[in-house]
Amino acid sequence: MxxxxxxxxxxxxxxxxxxxETLCLVLFFSSNPYQRYSFSSSSNIVxxxxxxxxxxxxxxxxxxxxxxxxxxxxxxxxNRLESYRRSNxxxxxxxxxxxxxxxxxxxxxxxxxxxITVNAGKNAGIENEMxxxxxxxxxxxxxxxxxxxSSVMPIIHPDARISVKLAENGYFGxxxxxxxxxxxxxFSEVPGYxxxxxxxxxxxxxxxxxxxxxxxxxxxxxxxxxxxTDFYTIEVxxxxxxxxxxxxxxxxxxxxxxxxxxxxxGQKKK
Amino acid sequence: MIEKLKYILYFVVLLLVQTxxxxxxxxSVYVNxxxxxxxxxxxxIDTNKYLVLLLGLLMGLCxxxxxxxxxxxxxxxxxxxxxxxxVLDIYSPHDxxxxxxxxxxxxxxxxxFLKYAFTIIIIHHLWIFIFExxxxxxxxxxxxxxxxxxxTSLAVILLxxxxxxxxx
Numbered sequence: 001m002x003x004x005x006x007x008x009x010x011x012x013x014x015x016x017x018x019x020x021e022t023l024c025l026v027l028f029f030s031s032n033p034y035q036r037y038s039f040s041s042s043s044n045i046v047x048x049x050x051x052x053x054x055x056x057x058x059x060x061x062x063x064x065x066x067x068x069x070x071x072x073x074x075x076x077x078x079n080r081l082e083s084y085r086r087s088n089x090x091x092x093x094x095x096x097x098x099x100x101x102x103x104x105x106x107x108x109x110x111x112x113x114x115x116i117t118v119n120a121g122k123n124a125g126i127e128n129e130m131x132x133x134x135x136x137x138x139x140x141x142x143x144x145x146x147x148x149x150s151s152v153m154p155i156i157h158p159d160a161r162i163s164v165k166l167a168e169n170g171y172f173g174x175x176x177x178x179x180x181x182x183x184x185x186x187f188s189e190v191p192g193y194x195x196x197x198x199x200x201x202x203x204x205x206x207x208x209x210x211x212x213x214x215x216x217x218x219x220x221x222x223x224x225x226x227x228x229t230d231f232y233t234i235e236v237x238x239x240x241x242x243x244x245x246x247x248x249x250x251x252x253x254x255x256x257x258x259x260x261x262x263x264x265x266g267q268k269k270k
Numbered sequence: 271m272i273e274k275l276k277y278i279l280y281f282v283v284l285l286l287v288q289t290x291x292x293x294x295x296x297x298s299v300y301v302n303x304x305x306x307x308x309x310x311x312x313x314x315i316d317t318n319k320y321l322v323l324l325l326g327l328l329m330g331l332c333x334x335x336x337x338x339x340x341x342x343x344x345x346x347x348x349x350x351x352x353x354x355x356x357v358l359d360i361y362s363p364h365d366x367x368x369x370x371x372x373x374x375x376x377x378x379x380x381x382x383f384l385k386y387a388f389t390i391i392i393i394h395h396l397w398i399f400i401f402e403x404x405x406x407x408x409x410x411x412x413x414x415x416x417x418x419x420x421x422t423s424l425a426v427i428l429l430x431x432x433x434x435x436x437x438x
Contacts, residue, residue: 028341109296115338
């Protein structure tokens, strides 16, 4: 007993270090991405407020560039509205998708586990697992919400998966990121008999109820056929420029409850 | 007391520089600069070693709060605090460290500081990048990233060290 106590006293520093280190690593590896985001994301009040004040300061410097970009987006939207009017397609009404605008206050892009924080939360109607798009295309998925802030898990995060398809012929698969390049993601699960061309557009599939169908994700940069499985691995040039992302829209799906209820009903019958 | 306030200021400044500026800049995925470990490096030589552990853990947790990486930087901050004792021993100058002299380039020389800082930076970066990318197929990428980022961090850490150190 005496020896044991001596041992503990002698190596107390080492033992305490090992205990704390184990605790940290257990926290890191046992938490799923959603827990990680909600436990320790910039969406909580203190870090969110600091990040917002700072970004407001920085925004003054880049204000004119942003104005220019917004003008362009405005013009683009006007043109699209005009073409809708001409083609007489009814613009989606109350029961479709709603877009909630927000400003990016903090964004990491050179990590593997990236996070984007925006200045709108529950009070603005944002909820967990809403899709997020930017000016150029899909950005990510809302992963944690507080009253005034929310955190987005961008496509450029190892845990992000988005259901996408080839715009041309509708073959679908999932999009993931390999951690190397913020401009490139990987689109897998496309069968080998499909014809793929460099430059083909890749859009959201609309299967998940998170994103409406047909929102641009990127273009085919290169592709390779895996001879053993006969599936393509397609490198996708992402449409969204994560280095320079200022404004986003969270997408609220007004039909989501009905869709998930239908799913549940279907499962019960089985 | 003033001495303690100074280190609290270091803590806040380095945390904010890390999360609000360095994490927001993107040059390439190979270039990640981590300046927050400078705080643990500059703590006075006679600081209680348990306190150093605790401060390293606290600093790491704060960085995790901003970056949604629960536990990753906390574990790395703790590791830096732990190895600091041994790295200081290895690079101990001939006549030892003087308790009331800050651990800075003015008192111990540039060569000493660069050796001390680079050893800790390499250990910290390997730890972070290996746990962030637990895929041994990518080990070359991880090592390249750790190498490039270590040099970047060394430059940034030296800069902030010179800005923050006590001039007397």
